[in-house]
Amino acid sequence: MRILLVGPCHDGGSIPPYLDVLADGLTALGARVDRLGSAGLPYDPYARRFWPTDRILAAAGRLLSHIDANGYDLVSIHFGNLEIEQLLPALWAHRRRPPAVYHVHSLDWTLFTRHVPDPALRAAVDDGVAAIDGFVFFGRYAKQELTRRLTVAVPATVAWLPTTIPTGTRAATTMQLRAALRRQPGLQLATLYGYAAPWKDPCLVLTACAHARVPVRVVLAGPYWDEPDQAGVDLRAESAAVRRHGLGEVTVVPSYLSAGHRCALVQHSDLAVFPYRPHPTFQGSGAIADYLAHDVPVLATDVANMAELVGDAGAIIPPGDPTALAEAVDLIVRNDAFRARITRAARRRAPAFTAEAHARSCLAFYQHILDRKRVR
Structure with missing residues (x-):
């Protein structure tokens, strides 16, 4: 053809x-x-x-x-x-x-x-x-x-x-990405990559981190997260260093991620987090595929095609609910059996995203x- x-x-x-x-x-x-x-x-x-x-x-x-x-x-x-x-x-x-x-x-x-x-x-x-x-x-x-x-x-x-990470891609990092991924032993890492956009809700992450009962680091990576007009919130301090929000930590890597950078991010992630909200133009996430194709479970809001993609390989919560997000993070971080179950489910779903x-x-x-x- x-x-x-x-x-x-x-x-x-x-x-x-x-x-x-x-x-x-x-x-x-x-x-x-x-x-x-x-x-x-x-x-x-x-x-x-x-x-x-x-x-x-x-x-x-x-x-x-x-x-x-x-x-x-x-x-x-x-x-x-x-x-x-x-x-x-x-x-x-x-x-x-x-x-x-x-x-x-x-x-x-x-x-x-x-x-x-x-x-x-x-x-x-x-x-x-x-x-x-x-x-x-x-x-x-x-x-x-x-x-x-x-x-x-x-x-x-x-x-x-x-997934848009081709088979055989070698992980690569920038200085800022490397610093964002470096953490204390035992600290769970939740990440999201992609452009800042109206359908992404970083305020949900900040509030959930403040409500969380367990330590976790959240990394937001991609262009325009350091521009308040684009991100919808001022994350310039989080772009300069890791910042504490309650027991949680948030840091931003405000640059485009190549396939090698995405590979490094996914390899270091214990969990993907997709705090999205409904928007007329948004048809669904592509970044989820990079995580699920590499056996990383996903925590996402119930927007567009999120629940369809994640299935049993993670957790789905209502949009705009920081308490639900904090509780889901707590469950995944503290409950070893639940985390193992959704990780196995992500591994089973991986072939669907090749x-x-x-x-x-x-x-x-x-x-x-x-x-x-x-x-x-």
Whole structure:
């Protein structure tokens, strides 16, 4: 199968590492995969503002010009809230093209609502997505929400996001990450990595640490956690050093984590903690896969696809409840039998989060889309 993988081609963000893993997985299964995508977000860092709509449209048009209708059997397209790729399904509406499958990385694309408001372009994005030939969702929650909102009536499948730590990755650390992971013997380490985002609730962690009855260190790693406007709370002190919050400790590593850095973080983690809250754009977590694929149990709030992914490999609590979070941390840290049970469950679930399992599921769905097109 000849596949054109369309999505952001740059360092940083959560989608590019996933596309690397997906491309490698599809290639290993015998597909021919080419990549095409934007070199960055449509944002001018010097002017500190997003591009105007005419520049965004021009960039999307240039991408479209590289899609060869005869060169590929299928287009696999990927975009989140801000990528210019979200315009492609609208721009190719009246052109001949291969069948297209959209991997749903967001439930509500905000580029033309919050950042460069343009109701016509926002409506065009919705129309383009609704006209896609098939959807890959990363959880049942996303499938339910998007198909309800856009009344999608084409084939769809659920394929959980895989780990983005390739097999054979060697652990690597920066000085700050190394300091964050260094702890006293017996002190449990709970970690979360990823960009600061509106659906992440660091205040929940701070309050829970203050309520905890056992010592634990929490590490938040990823860009913008040291920017109060992005994090939603001032964590600049936690970015400079490990800070005490009751019996708990909190520290922040405010930088992008490469695959090697993610590998080191996961290897040192006794527990992953995902203090999320409901948000219209949030379809589910990909970072959970890195922990579960490496046998690390997860403590998460019951938001989007969290409970579906974690299963019995951790604990699920209500969002916005610091007492529940503190009690769950206490249980995991103090109850050896419970901790051993959820760790064994994480080990059992690990094969579901491999790159091979995800690529195999996607390739089978792509073939279903092609077979369906041939008989119509």
